[in-house]
Amino acid sequence: MATPSEECFMQNPLVIWIDTFRETNAPPIQYKDISTGIFLTNVMSQIEAQSVHSKVNTNISDVNARIQNWDNLIKNIKAYYKEVLQQILIMRLPNVQTICRDPEKDPSFEELKKALLLVLGCAVQCERKEHFIEKIKTLDIKVQHAIVDHIKEVTDDTQSVLPINPTEQLDSYVEKTLNHLNKLIIERDELAETVLELKQEQEFYQSQIEGKSSLTAVSPEKHHLVVELADCKAKVRKLRQELEEKIELLSDVMDELDDTKSQLGKIKTEVSIMLPCLHTSIYIV
Structure with a gap:
């Protein structure tokens, strides 16, 4: 049974947005889908298949399996920003140890939000951005406004990203x-x-x-x-x-x-x- 903190986290606009990536008729994503890194790795493969350079571990039997998934996920996200989007991530990256060792504690929720924010930045700047933006438009208007603010954090905010080629x-x-x-x-x-x-x-x-x-x-x-x-x-x-x-x-x-x-x-x-x-x-x- 989900804790109150988990339930609150699952109502976050970033989580509501990431749920649009699940397959049609599939059940809503659960907290464990996000915390294990499995679902976000799948999302990155939808954004850019070549951005996922290593196989995701779906058999999460211990903390080491989660760490392996998250290490690979963060490396793939960093590489996508640098090599494809031509941007250097300045913001502090999600702490893998916090997410994997204490997945049900408040600090982990904050680190997961960072990860979701970075994936959002990839989605709205990739070649398929029109497709993903259309999905955002299907969400509740308040969620849409929140997502727009988050997009600005990873596109306009120089505290988060730095373009490699000056604009x-x-x-x-x-x-x-x-x-x-x-x-x-x-x-x-x-x-x-x-x-x-x-x-x-x-x-x-x-x-x-x-x-x-x-x-x-x-x-x-x-x-x-x-x-x-x-x-x-x-x-x-x-x-x-x-x-x-x-x-x-x-x-x-x-x-x-x-x-x-x-x-x-x-x-x-x-x-x-x-x-x-x-x-x-x-x-x-």
């Missing part, structure tokens, strides 16, 4: 890119510091457990330390994943900034060469 003045584009770069550097440094603190905490719990090795296996004190250590290790894994993603994103943005600066330099050089000729032409006329 505005290069000076303005460079300024925005530098702002993103500074933000990413700060986030990277904060994550690195947190990982270090948790690593030290993990080592402390490990030393405490080893120091109490003479305690019986059922000792409450030792059991508490083991639980704390396991929790600490999970946090370290989660933050290391985020740190790796930030470093990768930082590298992409820096590469794009270098390319844009190069383009800007070439344009300025061309302008400086053309100006004297232009002045001469005006003088002759």
Whole structure:
């Protein structure tokens, strides 16, 4: 039976929208269809068959199977934005560990909304966008308005995406890119510091457990330390994943900034060469 939190999540406009991808006469999607990553992988294959590069695991027997599905799904989404839509995702990506290890807790619902938002961005910018937009028009008017606002988040909002090919003045584009770069550097440094603190905490719990090795296996004190250590290790894994993603994103943005600066330099050089000729032409006329 669904929890109140699950029921609330399933009424979210993004969930109502993603339900339009189910086959005709198929029953409405369930929370587990989304949380396992199976349904969203199917949606991505409908958006672009070639965007799904690995087979989805439909036999979800443990958390590792869910993690595998979500790892592949997020990689496919990132690749689609970068290679097909020519956009770099700036927003913080859905946390796979949170979704897969605590699928029925509130933080997981928030991470799933991020995933749905990213899939929405793919759908309304792909070659079949007219088809998917028509489906949006069949929804309740309030849901439509909410979906339109979400579309703006992943198409117009420079806090979420950054186009690889600038669609505005290069000076303005460079300024925005530098702002993103500074933000990413700060986030990277904060994550690195947190990982270090948790690593030290993990080592402390490990030393405490080893120091109490003479305690019986059922000792409450030792059991508490083991639980704390396991929790600490999970946090370290989660933050290391985020740190790796930030470093990768930082590298992409820096590469794009270098390319844009190069383009800007070439344009300025061309302008400086053309100006004297232009002045001469005006003088002759």
